[in-house]
Amino acid sequence: MIQARLMGRVTIEDVAERAGVSVATVDRVLNSRATVRPRNAARVEAAIRALNYQPDRLAARLARQRSYRFCFVLPRGGNIFMRDLATEIESHARHLAGERVSADILYTDIFDPEALSASLLSVSGKYDGVALVALDHPRVREAIQHIASHGAEVVTLVSDAPGAARSHFVGIENAAAGRTAATLLGRYLGGRRGKIGIIAGSLALRDHAERHFGFAQVIAAEYRDLSLLPVQEGRDNPERSMELAAGMIAREGDLVGIYNIGAGTEGIIEALQSSGRSRDIVFVAHELNEITRHALLDGAVDVVIAQDPGHEARSAMRVLMARCDKAAIIAAQERISVDIFVKDNLP
Amino acid sequence: MIQARLMGRVTIEDVAERAGVSVATVDRVLNSRATVRPRNAARVEAAIRALNYQPDRLAARLARQRSYRFCFVLPRGGNIFMRDLATEIESHARHLAGERVSADILYTDIFDPEALSASLLSVSGKYDGVALVALDHPRVREAIQHIASHGAEVVTLVSDAPGAARSHFVGIENAAAGRTAATLLGRYLGGRRGKIGIIAGSLALRDHAERHFGFAQVIAAEYRDLSLLPVQEGRDNPERSMELAAGMIAREGDLVGIYNIGAGTEGIIEALQSSGRSRDIVFVAHELNEITRHALLDGAVDVVIAQDPGHEARSAMRVLMARCDKAAIIAAQERISVDIFVKDNLP
DNA sequence: CTGAAAGCGCTTACAG
DNA sequence: CTGAAAGCGCTTACAG
Structure with a gap:
């Protein structure tokens, strides 16, 4: 522990050395990428524990060259709230441009199951993640299923479709x-x-x-x-x-x-x-x-x-990124709260 | 634009090539690190604009090898809220361990100006950032000044000291x-x-x-x-x-x-x-x-x-990290809201 | 099943 | 004032 602090960060190299294997093998057990001889896997795991190794997330993301292409499906001609939501999405997408994130917005008639599902099918296969203001309808669930089975992560936003293949709902109860x-x-x-x-x-x-x-x-x-x-x-x-x-x-x-x-x-x-x-x-x-x-x-x-559209926009992107990386989310951070405002606690 | 998308990400290398300089020079104008001949600076800036270049934040952080050692100064024997706050700080520090962040917690008698300022002076020079539950007192302001002038970023948490050299207050109005x-x-x-x-x-x-x-x-x-x-x-x-x-x-x-x-x-x-x-x-x-x-x-x-102690813990760390990097914060995300709860909107 | 080596896109001495 | 090169800590073909 003191060693670790004095010597600087514990790297995958240190783990490899201690386990007597190459970094590639450490990476394999770390990310369960390929089969590793049990004996080696055990030695790697022991080394990780002994050194209290924490992989560097930044280095991993850089090496992986992962990009995140997201699409947000919003109601066309929406009310003030929906316009605010779109503004927040655009603004946060700009903020995340330096982290390989891009977000398109597709406006459609979300109240028409046919139009919404057609829009969803039209983006299927083209994005890593899709966030949609959903309508709870069989046709829409089917389209969500289609997107999900073509490898994209799907979250619903503001309005949910509980039975569908979305992995998360960003919105209030x-x-x-x-x-x-x-x-x-x-x-x-x-x-x-x-x-x-x-x-x-x-x-x-x-x-x-x-x-x-x-x-x-x-x-x-x-x-x-x-x-x-x-x-x-x-x-x-x-x-x-x-x-x-x-x-x-x-x-x-x-x-x-x-x-x-x-x-x-x-x-x-x-x-x-x-x-x-x-x-x-x-x-x-x-x-x-x-x-x-x-x-x-x-x-x-x-x-x-x-509900806070800024929080919802940021949360949708964080959750989609985490799902793409198969990483965990911080539940409390992604919970959208039912906010109460009186004249005195306005932001 | 279409070029950029088809060709993949625009890198500092692309900018260097287009501007007819080395990547080191691009880096110099990007981070205003050293003096660059005006003619070259102008060419670099033109290239950045022409290619719509966005530096990769992850690569920058990796190369910089920056670590973030933070100290949180909290009341010893605090009430439930303060204990919850400590729990949230510990939990989020664990979460950020993969991003080179470490956070120690120092408990002290924050209501005694002498004790608090002595504690602050004892950590001065040892951290990249300090977050403290402040007492608004000349002695404390002086200690904050000391920490800040020794190169650490300081934020106040929950309780502010408005006149002091803290760069931000994480808490409610x-x-x-x-x-x-x-x-x-x-x-x-x-x-x-x-x-x-x-x-x-x-x-x-x-x-x-x-x-x-x-x-x-x-x-x-x-x-x-x-x-x-x-x-x-x-x-x-x-x-x-x-x-x-x-x-x-x-x-x-x-x-x-x-x-x-x-x-x-x-x-x-x-x-x-x-x-x-x-x-x-x-x-x-x-x-x-x-x-x-x-x-x-x-x-x-x-x-x-x-006020949400989880939000406050996460916000304090995000703000300290941003200040260390001289990066901007998202104001709306870091605003701590005055929450109202009745029996029906409990999380 | 395993390892050597190249590469991700920056930053950092160092030499000139 | 400028550039070539090494390095940050991972991941990824590729060869064996």
């Missing part, structure tokens, strides 16, 4: 996000009695459905004084969401809260503000961006539940 | 954490009127003082129905905190909330539960650990404000 929204809305209402309006993009989206499920579960179990209006689908569209919100505000005199599961938050803010009942109705929305940040400071939105 | 606690406590009380008890470890600790400041500021400005009891100092000790909490619960009939700025949360939970007023008093505490996690699920604690 959406049911937990919905429960979190419910608890904060419920506690902010502090025993007030009334109705809660819910607007989703579309309940056909797995993440929206899961948030709704979690939200409804907590309200039903813990806030008996609150009742849920039927979910309205705003298609993540501000105008449509505004009309839906304006409608419920006008119809329901005892509307005390609104939960926006998807995008289009600016429309709902507009409806709240022009109704004059903004102060009175607790409003919980998703994702932190220019609009929701401003609205939190304004008081138009009370709580934002969020 | 504590005033924001206090404001966040106040907003959630205020909103959870939903207009109820009464007194708020505050327990701190010690207001001599900068982070505790800042949290208190932020908390008081928001309550004063936004929650006129709530009034603050004088801060009690529990020294982060569960027994003492229990007595303080029990005292205020007994004395103040209209106690509606408690904010624990520091550690010792288990003591306050005990006081609340044995008083039978746990359900009635909103309790906000700091840091997520076995105790507070359990208490959130129990309902004994309503909200936890936290």
Whole structure:
């Protein structure tokens, strides 16, 4: 130990010498690349242990000349969050250019199973790793299977397809996000009695459905004084969401809260503000961006539940790189958290 | 561009060839290592641009043979959070052993300026980087200055010393954490009127003082129905905190909330539960650990404000490595967020 | 099943 | 001010 520190780093050469074999043989047992005579394998392993040898990851990557060609499949014409995600992907890809990483972005209609699976098939075989905002559909699972069986690593991003051959999901637990929204809305209402309006993009989206499920579960179990209006689908569209919100505000005199599961938050803010009942109705929305940040400071939105697109972009690339290298990931580092923002803890 | 992709990676050799110089000269302009004839420098820069050359970071680190010897200075006999932090540092140091990183931990009495500065001076000159849980005191600033002027990079961790020669602070904005606690406590009380008890470890600790400041500021400005009891100092000790909490619960009939700025949360939970007023008093505490996690699920604690010790350990090492290499950091990745946890978004 | 040797893309003395 | 050459610690054909 003291030897090792004084003598500098322990190299594969030191291990080879001590085991009485060549570095190639050490490499073979280290990376289980080829069969090594058991006796030699044992001697190598003993030497590794005796010297507390740690292979130099940098040297290995350099020698291997491995490059990482990644493709990110994102929704075409996405909402603010998806645009932020694309920006983060581009920015981090630039950052990783010095580590042989390149990332293309392919925009497609992720809500159309045929279009999405066609896009996936079109990139199959061309990349080392693919990250996609998934739709949970047999056709899509099939396309993911195709990519994976052609040697690429696949991760889902933001929206998962649980049954599919993806090796990892980079995103939040959406049911937990919905429960979190419910608890904060419920506690902010502090025993007030009334109705809660819910607007989703579309309940056909797995993440929206899961948030709704979690939200409804907590309200039903813990806030008996609150009742849920039927979910309205705003298609993540501000105008449509505004009309839906304006409608419920006008119809329901005892509307005390609104939960926006998807995008289009600016429309709902507009409806709240022009109704004059903004102060009175607790409003919980998703994702932190220019609009929701401003609205939190304004008081138009009370709580934002969020996932960090920068973290997701970096995590997707780290996970894909690790999978390509068959290396382990740091689970805690790659966990995407359900973030809560109020006006006081904004970044 | 297409050339570059077809031909594989652009190397320093390609740049040298195109510029009509040797690789050593390219290296000189790349790293501004020595004076290069302006004409040659210009040709090199032109070649870099023309070929869109990106130096290979891995090869550079390998050739440089740089190692990173870090020292983490932590409080001896610290609370749960500090123990978690130490665990995370050890675990991440093990992870980075394959990248020539080693990290020692030195435990000392960080609350005693003399002891802390003596510890700092004892490691000065022996490491490439030092991360310390700081105390904001002239003696400590002086010791930090000493380490920095002997060539080591210094970052503060969790607790900052703003005037000092540290190049970065790895931790949260504590005033924001206090404001966040106040907003959630205020909103959870939903207009109820009464007194708020505050327990701190010690207001001599900068982070505790800042949290208190932020908390008081928001309550004063936004929650006129709530009034603050004088801060009690529990020294982060569960027994003492229990007595303080029990005292205020007994004395103040209209106690509606408690904010624990520091550690010792288990003591306050005990006081609340044995008083039978746990359900009635909103309790906000700091840091997520076995105790507070359990208490959130129990309902004994309503909200936890936290910083992630795993993120802090990883960030401190990344920042120290970057500073040693004179490389840029990714600001968003190194920002430590003020996390909010309720029972529903626990990791 | 094993080893000698070349090579990955940089950096670093050293000589000029 | 500049370049030829060795070296960082691995991996990879290739020959045996």
